[in-house]
């Protein structure tokens with residue numbers, strides 16, 4: 001089932017549900033509705049929300065997942081074609097450990113969903129020299145039992161002759177790293193959620209009525225309300241708009257332009273496993289996956305981006321810079337055309353830690369986001385973490401501290 005068929009089916013079933021007592025609550029808090037109200041309402045079906053909803057559903061909760069555009073839309077940060085999966089995280093051990101667990105969880109979910117999601121590529125970090133952060137990555141990976149290889153410029157040239165390594169003094173390879181088909185993964189998780197009895201609503205929601213320190217419901221555009229016992233707002237780059245006073249200064253939303261460059265016909269040097277996923281200061285890139293072309297991503301872009309309304313069209317100056325970079329790192333691709341582009345946005349916190357915490361005004365509302373360019377890989381494990389926080393189950397206190405609002 002592709003995304004269009006999936007949304008058609010789920011929206012149709014939602015139509016039936018929204019007109020039933022479980023989702024409309026004009027008479028709230030009438031007891032009949034309270035009995036049937038979903039235990040948890042998750043708003044946002046990106047990497048944070050869809051996995052949270054799936055985890056909670058699997059734990060037996062009644063869950064409604066609400067997304068303005070549906071899971072895997074091109075406006076969501078999680079709606080891009082590919083994201084990297086790696087354990088290397090500098091000295092940030094809690095994220096490294098979560099990423100390591102997530103690697104296994106991705107494999108299990110891929111088997112369960114029955115769709116090809118993971119492409120083994122390895123990940124190569126390039127640098128001019130051994131920086132403290134590169135050394136920290138290597139020693140952390142070693143401590144966690146994750147294989148690495150330190151490569152000299154000579155090793156790099158021998159192993160990856162399709163790349164040029166001008167200015168590179170060292171490469172750190174994490175051979176077990178991979179790339180995940182991101183959009184497909186979000187859609188597959190959304191489908192699993194619905195298959196397991198979750199309710200999906202393709203609607204925009206905002207906080208509705210509250211009583212004391214409890215949020216009672218969310219209000220959909222058009223006035224329908226969804227009541228719940230617990231709420232998770234996992235709205236990615238929309239969070240600062242939804243809660244401007246709380247998050248306006250805590251989460252910034254810059255834009256990013258992504259380019260796919262064609263590879264010559266019959267040339268397999270730029271496909272996995274011949275070419276790895278890699279990163280360096282200023283750029284990172286992916287091999288040509290599913291014939292899309294080599295993906296080149298600058299780490300610069302517009303300082304603010306409006307995810308609902310801004311045009312997703314690349315700018316002439318970023319095209320020029322990406323071309324110059326391509327010619328430097330992949331001389332054999334210098335004359336190749338751009339085959340696709342994407343314009344995406346980040347939701348960055350100041351210290352790049354996620355935010356997962358209670359809303360200060362409501363005890364039953366959890367905010368989950370601030371992915372800061374690195375949350376996707378954690379999805380299947382992050383969903384468990386956020387889900388447990390949402391329903392008050394125990395979690396790692398050190399992680400709780402790291403991702404609190406007031407830090």
Ligand SMILES: Cc1cc2nc3c(=O)[nH]c(=O)nc-3n(C[C@H](O)[C@H](O)[C@H](O)COP(=O)(O)OP(=O)(O)OC[C@H]3O[C@@H](n4cnc5c(N)ncnc54)[C@H](O)[C@@H]3O)c2cc1C
Nearest residue numbers: 044046047048068077078084205236371373374375376377
């Ligand atoms: C260019 C780029 C490259 C990246 N590379 C990597 C990588 O290689 N590896 C990695 O791990 N991470 C990577 N990331 C980060 C990762 O993609 C994000 O951290 C993650 O996708 C964020 O997920 P999210 O759920 O917070 O937000 P989103 O995916 O944006 O999801 C939010 C959802 O909420 C919905 N929504 C918003 N407001 C409402 C509302 N009011 N009502 C209903 N629904 C609403 C939206 O429709 C959307 O679907 C990258 C990010 C970017 C931009």
